[in-house]
Amino acid sequence: MPARRRDPATPELFPPSQVRGQRDQTRFIDLFCGIGGFRLAFEQAGARCVFSSDWDKYSQQTYAANFGERPHGDLRIVADTDVPAHDILCGGFPCQPFSLAGVSKKNSLGRAHGFDDERQGNLFFEIARLLHHHRPAAFVLENVKNLTSHDKGNTFKIIYDTLTEDLGYTVHHKIIDAKPWLPQHRERIFLVGFRDPTPFEFPRPPATGPRLATILEEPAPDKYILSDKLWQYLQDYAAKHAALGNGFGCSVFDGTGVARTLSARYHKDGSEILISRGEGRNPRRLTPRECARLMGYPDTFKIEVSDTQAYRQFGNSVAVPVVTALAKQVMAALRNQSSPDADAALPAPLGR
Numbered sequence: 001m002p003a004r005r006r007d008p009a010t011p012e013l014f015p016p017s018q019v020r021g022q023r024d025q026t027r028f029i030d031l032f033c034g035i036g037g038f039r040l041a042f043e044q045a046g047a048r049c050v051f052s053s054d055w056d057k058y059s060q061q062t063y064a065a066n067f068g069e070r071p072h073g074d075l076r077i078v079a080d081t082d083v084p085a086h087d088i089l090c091g092g093f094p095c096q097p098f099s100l101a102g103v104s105k106k107n108s109l110g111r112a113h114g115f116d117d118e119r120q121g122n123l124f125f126e127i128a129r130l131l132h133h134h135r136p137a138a139f140v141l142e143n144v145k146n147l148t149s150h151d152k153g154n155t156f157k158i159i160y161d162t163l164t165e166d167l168g169y170t171v172h173h174k175i176i177d178a179k180p181w182l183p184q185h186r187e188r189i190f191l192v193g194f195r196d197p198t199p200f201e202f203p204r205p206p207a208t209g210p211r212l213a214t215i216l217e218e219p220a221p222d223k224y225i226l227s228d229k230l231w232q233y234l235q236d237y238a239a240k241h242a243a244l245g246n247g248f249g250c251s252v253f254d255g256t257g258v259a260r261t262l263s264a265r266y267h268k269d270g271s272e273i274l275i276s277r278g279e280g281r282n283p284r285r286l287t288p289r290e291c292a293r294l295m296g297y298p299d300t301f302k303i304e305v306s307d308t309q310a311y312r313q314f315g316n317s318v319a320v321p322v323v324t325a326l327a328k329q330v331m332a333a334l335r336n337q338s339s340p341d342a343d344a345a346l347p348a349p350l351g352r
Helices: 037-044 057-067 100-108 124-134 150-166 228-244 288-294 307-316 320-334
Strands: 027-031 048-053 088-091 138-144 170-177 187-194 251-253 273-275
Touching (some): 048 057, 088 320, 150 170
Antiparallel strands (some): 138 187
16 A cells, blocks of 8 residues: 655644653544544543544534644645554544435435545545554544445445455444434444454443433524424425335424434434424424534534534534543553443553
8 A cells, every 4th residue: 555755845734842742642643533523532531632634624613613723634635654653543434425315315416426436435545544554553433334235235345354454453343323322313333443462342331321301402592493384394205205115304302302313414404303392383403502412512512613514513423422432442452451341440541
């Protein structure tokens, strides 16, 4: 796998003064970082981020507002040597080429999906490139559940074979539902790899999860209430697809329930998750803050973009408590002290 050389005209992304004297802390890089869900999770687990990258300017804006640094842009033009040494590589590589909704949408438009999607589908190989060059002790990758079945399993086979046979990592993978941690049914596949033989167990989920009432803002501003016209359209749309036997359309929830998956397309019409306002009253959309809470972000997390961008960003994010539990397990495993209890105390950080 060829290395990418550093362009002399490109400034050093992380000056030595920024990382000098901090080698005693587990270091990770945050690829396709979005608004920083992986970073928030791994920092909560005690690790330190030394590099981040995402090409979306609005996600960069949110990331910078919360972490004090703007992620580097397009990973495809970042030289191997411009990425600092690290212990763990993290990445939620773009999932739309592999998701059920993404494949359906692209097919309807006559566009490529999966690895044939030139803009997004091949970005996994940027991860492989950096793994090949830096050989970190571990990696954690996240994608949609449909990754395992896309193209009759061929997509996942290429990814798995690249990580194991070409790069020599031992890979564990599991589909994890966020529901035990958050009031949302959200299944995502996680791939955890280790360079050296390392005992590892995925985190044990909590026995019971929270309900929607724990994340709702009441009362919410009136602008999130659906108009009569839109509410009628969504009911008709849902009824049409129910008759066809598929699951497209809106669902209305009250505070006692658990929501369906928050989609990055929520900004289009808010049709996936609507909140009941009582009998005979039109439901409302989630607010951006409620979406943040639904993904496990604290209320201190700054939202400084439009509602449209906020909906898209949170819909694209990882579920932070799930990744936090996973981060603790990975870091404990690297110290040969893995425990099935994700809340077990962490040993001293890795040295290098």
